[in-house]
Amino acid sequence: MTPAPVHHPSTETLAAYAAGTLRAGFDFVIAAHVRGCAQCRGEVARLEGVGGALLAEADAAAMSEEALMQALARIETAAPPAAPARTIEQIIAAAKKRWVAPGVWTARIDTPHAKDDRVYLLGVAPGVQTAKHTHSGAEFTVVLQGALNDGGVVYRAGDFCERDPDDTHHPKVEGAETCVCLFATQGRLVPSGVIGRIAFALADV
Amino acid sequence: MASQAPGQVETREEAALIARIATRDRAAFAALFGIVAPKVKGYLMRLGATGAAAEELTQDVMLTVWRKAEQFDPAKAGALTWIFVIARNRRIDALRRESSMTTYGLEAPEDMPDDSVDAPDAGLDGAEREARVRAAMQELSAEQQEVVRRSFFEEEPHAAIAAALALPLGTVKSRLRLAMAKLKAKLGDLK
Numbered sequence: 001m002t003p004a005p006v007h008h009p010s011t012e013t014l015a016a017y018a019a020g021t022l023r024a025g026f027d028f029v030i031a032a033h034v035r036g037c038a039q040c041r042g043e044v045a046r047l048e049g050v051g052g053a054l055l056a057e058a059d060a061a062a063m064s065e066e067a068l069m070q071a072l073a074r075i076e077t078a079a080p081p082a083a084p085a086r087t088i089e090q091i092i093a094a095a096k097k098r099w100v101a102p103g104v105w106t107a108r109i110d111t112p113h114a115k116d117d118r119v120y121l122l123g124v125a126p127g128v129q130t131a132k133h134t135h136s137g138a139e140f141t142v143v144l145q146g147a148l149n150d151g152g153v154v155y156r157a158g159d160f161c162e163r164d165p166d167d168t169h170h171p172k173v174e175g176a177e178t179c180v181c182l183f184a185t186q187g188r189l190v191p192s193g194v195i196g197r198i199a200f201a202l203a204d205v
Numbered sequence: 206m207a208s209q210a211p212g213q214v215e216t217r218e219e220a221a222l223i224a225r226i227a228t229r230d231r232a233a234f235a236a237l238f239g240i241v242a243p244k245v246k247g248y249l250m251r252l253g254a255t256g257a258a259a260e261e262l263t264q265d266v267m268l269t270v271w272r273k274a275e276q277f278d279p280a281k282a283g284a285l286t287w288i289f290v291i292a293r294n295r296r297i298d299a300l301r302r303e304s305s306m307t308t309y310g311l312e313a314p315e316d317m318p319d320d321s322v323d324a325p326d327a328g329l330d331g332a333e334r335e336a337r338v339r340a341a342m343q344e345l346s347a348e349q350q351e352v353v354r355r356s357f358f359e360e361e362p363h364a365a366i367a368a369a370l371a372l373p374l375g376t377v378k379s380r381l382r383l384a385m386a387k388l389k390a391k392l393g394d395l396k
């Protein structure tokens with residue numbers, strides 16, 4: 001059994017997730033963390049309870065006169081065969097790896113997101129120099145495998161990390177295992193340095 | 206059993222209706238529709254849907270309630286919380302279909318395993334938990350209630366709240382964090 005995550009999304013981020021108002025793609029990263037984090041599952045359940053309380057006291061908007069008749073007609077129709085819902089694990093497993101440099105691969109995640117945002121996996125072998133970069137927008141990360149050292153803080157499998165725009169950072173793989181992370185980034189990453197530029201040009205994520 | 210403070214309304218009636226809907230009781234569905242559909246529509250309009258779009262989405266939500274009624278477990282969640290989660294998810298689905306983004310393949314959260322509610326919580330059922338959340342909400346300051354309410358009713362909430370209240374983004378975030386901490390303290394081990 002993997003140890004419980006240590007780094008969690010902020011309360012504000014979990015509230016937006018429970019409210020359903022997070023950016024598309026970013027909610028996928030939160031879902032990937034929450035699935036493996038009992039603490040955050042409890043928090044989300046509590047926040048959904050707040051949503052229920054707000055719904056209970058919401059100002060009613062009158063439905064049209066024929067609404068109930070239409071609803072009663074619709075429940076008589078058979079449910080269309082539901083496409084089997086894919087789990088987060090299945091969606092992640094279906095992502096196709098592309099090697100972009102020795103020891104570095106990326107894989108796009110098939111989940112809705114805004115045109116200029118990116119949702120992807122990044123795998124980096126130990127000892128490989130990663131690209132130093134800044135962000136034009138927010139970035140959410142969950143470590144899926146291995147460990148990552150970012151400015152002295154170690155993130156292990158299940159841990160969540162949120163970066164604000166303008167953060168420059170240069171995460172390194174920690175330990176002897178390939179580190180695989182799930183990312184959602186708003187806008188393009190801005191690489192600094194030659195290696196970064198080449199890696200990001202190749203990755204096209 | 207928790208003692209019930211005056212003014213606390215429990216959603217036991219809605220929960221009982223959903224239990225009857227699970228047995229394909231059309232009268233129960235009509236009754237629940239009358240109570241809940243206008244609230245769902247109001248919630249969706251508050252989030253920016255036009256009247257017509259909100260009405261259509263509400264129909265979608267009520268159809269989902271009919272089809273999934275047997276999955277509702279009153280011991281785990283209050284009726285309005287369960288319906289809130291369905292409305293939230295149907296809204297996300299509709300938004301993402303509309304903007305022609307890639308297929309929404311994420312497993313619907315209302316189908317996700319939820320072990321968190323197996324934790325001991327003083328033997329309260331969903332309706333009692335729901336009543337306590339509402340009572341705790343009432344005890345927040347007006348400012349805190351406002352940020353909590355807005356965080357559920359605005360798209361991209363924090364920046365939107367900051368703009369609407371003419372407050373710095375950091376203030377909105379810390380106010381929300383404070384409100385949530387207060388709710389958490391009031392609700393104690395309540396999940």
Ligand SMILES: [Zn+2]
Pocket residue numbers: 005007008009033034037039040041
């Ligand atoms: Zn967590």
